[in-house]
Amino acid sequence: MASPSPLPLLLLLLLLSAAAAAASSAAALGFDIHHRFSEPVRRWAESRRHPGAWWPEAPQGSAEYYAALARHDQALLLHRRNLAGDAAAPAPAPTPELAFADGNSTFRLSSLGLLYYAFLELGTPNVTFLVALDTGSDLFWVPCDCKQCAPTTSPFNFEFNIYSPSQSSTSKKVPCSSSFCDLRSTCTGANSSCPYVVEYMTENTSTSGVLVEDVLYFTQEDARSKIVEAPVVFGCGQFQTGSFLDAAAPNGLFGLGMKKTSVPSILSSKGLTSNSFSMCFGSDGIGRINFGDKGSAGQDETPFNVDNSYPQYNISITGLQVGNKTTQAEVYALVDSGTSITLLADPLYTQLGQAFTSQVKGSRFTSDPSVPFEYCYRLGQNQTTVSTLEMGFITKNGNLYPVLHPYALLYNTQPRTLVAYCLAIVKSSNVNIIGENFMIGLRLVFDRERLVLGWEKFNCYNDTSSSTLPVNGNSSAPAPAAFAPSSFTPEATKQKPNNAQAPAAPPRSSHSSHLNVMANKFLVLFLLVVAIL
Structure with a gap:
């Protein structure tokens, strides 16, 4: 039997010792957790001349960095x-x-x-x-x-x-x-x-x-x-x-x-x-x-609405759950990993925004016209976390599609401090798209044999859930949600209806107007930090 690498064991000892120190000094327990290739862990390993430690040589965030991680993981x-x-x-x-x-x-x-x-x-x-x-x-x-x-x-x-x-x-x-x-x-x-x-x-x-x-x-x-x-x-x-x-x-x-x-x-x-x-x-x-992944027995599911002339990953939303409020709805939505920020049309957009606003404490933040989000709130002077409301879409068969990371965080640049947070949805004129930011924390299964969408809470390694967002995280971290942009540039990656790849009419329904332009899809380009005036 091969001997295990000592690096994970040493990291575990570090975490345990940090937890013990925290337990001895405060009733509220906690400790810092670092990514395995973060600078603190790298400095710690190098100071001890740890044998077998490996880090990508390319700068963090570069394509070479991620390529090296992929090769190492493989x-x-x-x-x-x-x-x-x-x-x-x-x-x-x-x-x-x-x-x-x-x-x-x-x-x-x-x-x-x-x-x-x-x-x-x-x-x-x-x-x-x-x-x-x-x-x-x-x-x-x-x-x-x-x-x-x-x-x-x-x-x-x-x-x-x-x-x-x-x-x-x-x-x-x-x-x-x-x-x-x-x-x-x-x-x-x-x-x-x-x-x-x-x-x-x-x-x-x-x-x-x-x-x-x-x-x-x-x-x-x-x-x-x-x-x-x-x-x-x-x-x-x-x-x-x-x-x-x-x-x-x-x-x-x-x-x-x-x-x-x-x-x-x-x-x-x-x-x-x-x-x-x-x-x-x-x-x-x-x-x-x-x-080829068909999901797990414990996942939640909802059926796709399939138009055979132009099939897409289209689901029915029958309601919203935001905190202690539940609202009925009857709309279609596309599940689209190529859209970075979720797009919602009325009435769904306003229903979600109003349910969110009615349960949020704090004053509205409206001073920066470059921020594309309508529902934004300032943090209190001594506020250190943003408590998330339980949020999700009720789907056709009654299962709740959870939205685990619904916020965008707004920062000052000098000094870099979190001053506000927003419900990260953008208003659309005629289409509902569940974008990538409303997929974070989930494993989604696109089962095209059974024509269902499956999902479960997952962090790509093991199950996870969280109820608060940190306010002093790494400035380069891409989650829990995108940092606020200084510009809002819609980019389409849908086909127009005038060519061979075009979508046909949406499924027949009295609510099909929400899908009458299937080609509308936006990609929101962000800067990591926005100067808030």
Whole structure:
């Protein structure tokens, strides 16, 4: 039996000693908990010349930093699987869970719109891309043989890769005769390359090019750790416009929608996984994605409202629960990881805001017009925590979808002090979107076989719950909610209804007006700190 690494044991001793010291001096017990790669832990380990301690060499928050974490986590996972090899191996599942070859870690990046991103390997030889994960669209595309793409050097000083079919020995063109080709009417012949155009609703934002097929690399999430080479169809994005030339998915967008063009659909159609996947949104900004994950027996669920002409992850909301108030509602909402801040239309927006306001103590904060949130409140002079109200959406079958991190925190810059907090929702004219900030603290299961959304409280490692928010946390921390912006820039990542990727009409209902523009989707770009005047 292999001996355990001494670093976790030493960290545990540190935590226990801190807890004992706190217990001896105060009735209210507590102690600081540090991330394993935080500077305090690093200084402590280096001062003791701890053998085997490992830290990413790249600056914290950079793409290289997260890539190193992903590689380290994957190596650690392989090591643990090897240690378990002496035990009797379970019978292999007919459709195992898959993760990207670089691991199932995802990262919430503040400089790229506070969305979750993942590293993936594509082509032969394999090339790495950092793609935004979007349950609100279908097509996976990357910059390719670029005629107009985003700069290759990102805000991290990290150089993005560009795909080229001619440089991959496994690349194949997708002909116009393919069932994946929606723009056959524009083709010059059945064997010519199939073009694609996806237009988005904001600032003339679009991507266009040709469809190609190539190998996307995964690893099985079991003791075998087998590499799976999955041929997938994706967009060779030769032209990007609008927001894709700046900070919205500059290295590609990974559509996770229900249509046959999405990668989850392709994986299940080839029998590589079950037709389901899960995403976990950690409060520390590090998440997980697993393809083929069908959830757990204890999760809560609600059915999807599926329009077969344009299927989306659309659920029914029948009420709101905010603190001790319950309000009835009857609306649809999209569950969209590609929207950073939740968008609500009236009457849901006002109902939630008023229920929140009626139970909050403190004066309204309205002095900064750059803050996009309406329901903001100042902290008292001696207030050290923000107590959260229990909040959530009551879904069609009566289950409560909990909102665990509903607030954005507003700070002064000099000195940096928390002065206010806001209910982090933005008013929409005609669509309700449960955005990424209302997914934090949950593992969401998109079960496309049973057509249900499942969820449970989770922090991507083990179950968790919390009732208060710290006011003196790390300024670079991406959670519990986004820090307030100094500008509010909506960016769309939904298709317009005038092209082959367009949504059809929403499910027939007297309340369908909430979904009459399915293409409205916003990505809110944030600065970590706002100067409050």
